[in-house]
Amino acid sequence: MAHTPHTGDSPQVPTPEAAVDAAARAHAEDLAAWLAASTSPYHAVANAAARLEKAGFRRLLETDAWDETASGAGGRYVIRGGALIAWWVPEGATPATPFRIIGAHTDSPNLRVKPLPDTGRAGWKQVAVEIYGGTLLNTWLDRDLGLSGRLVLRDGTTVNVLVDRPLLRVPQLAIHLDRQVNDGLKLDRQQHLMPIWGLGRPTEGELIAFVAEEAGVAAGEVAGWDLMVHSVEPPAFLGRDRELLAAPRLDNLLSVHAGTVALVNAATAGAEGAGDGAVIPVLAAFDHEENGSQADTGAEGPLLGGVLDRMIAARGGSAEDRARAFAGGVCLSSDTGHAVHPNYPERHDPDHRPVAGGGPILKVNVNQRYATDGVGRAVFADACERAGVPWQSFVSSNAMPCGTTIGPITAARHGIATVDVGAAILSMHSARELCGAADPHFLARALEAFVSAPGPVGGMR
Structure with missing residues (x-):
């Protein structure tokens, strides 16, 4: 399906019947269940791993030798904390076979528990929290909150924990005590965001x-x-x-889910002989994108490069093979982007107006806040055309600063051609975000087409 740009003040929105068919509905319902179960990066990774295992992928430990265990055809994955790297080696692949990488991130802006969590005053027990990422602070007010993440035990093992019931609440000050609140809410990050979880005096531990x-x-x-x-x-x-679809953590578990589905489908087709084996599909789901990616599990860390290097070496590859595999490879950095907000249309570029239900967006910024260039556009257009899905272009208004993604980091760190794409949403970085119910399926189909065949390659650059 060709690119259909949306321009003007009243972009053509797809009809619900066209936008949400049975396959898209099933995908969106699966995504909704995934989001509900993936309350932290550790849960998201565990849920992705379960799907990979069901599809025949095997986990590799970074501390093990990757000789015979990683050299043959088939699917494998690595977990480090809240990050996951998974790949499928098709029959006939050589050490120089190029990579087709789907990049995404598992973390979302939220409130995270401090090292000394037990606090409180005035007869209320509270939990000391630190603000993680660029969250919309007001969206955490007067909302029933649960708690999740992981515990690290004395022997070094980890245990995921999920308290998925109303446990905490960040109460807003009554309007009677702040008569000007509707003229502008000002929240002190230290003072006003500590959740309540009980009555009485706080007790250490x-x-x-x-x-x-x-x-x-x-x-x-x-x-x-x-x-x-x-x-x-x-x-x-x-x-x-x-x-x-209204849900938490669309940014960016929508992309992690779509990438997992795409990788599993591509691997299944390849195992059944439907793929041509000309590329090695990879899913790279990083943690800590929302605070800059500077972590051993982040896109700026060594995880992806180390895994790809070891994968090539395990199959007898040389430095020359690595250079060829990277030069011929492409990464689609998939992260949510901004749909045009109907109440704030002036905040968007007047000629690039992505709409919900209009398909995935190609994100462009000439100052390299996004990594897309003309070759990347060709890669994405080819994938969408082969998948039969519509797509749109996104550019920030010149009057507004542009956000960024793992795309430029991946391109600069590994020298792999990278394209920034994603699904268009509203309320980004809210505790609860909004997207068109058909768009997650459109994105997954485009990602599957991308990792299933070579199409335009990085070497074109």
């Missing part, structure tokens, strides 16, 4: 003891934790025809 009990481990065995709050309100389909 009480929260972690509670969480340990929920996880089924002894509190004395807990040596560390990475815990965060989440909204317990489940995803929901909105609108007369249920053509909208």
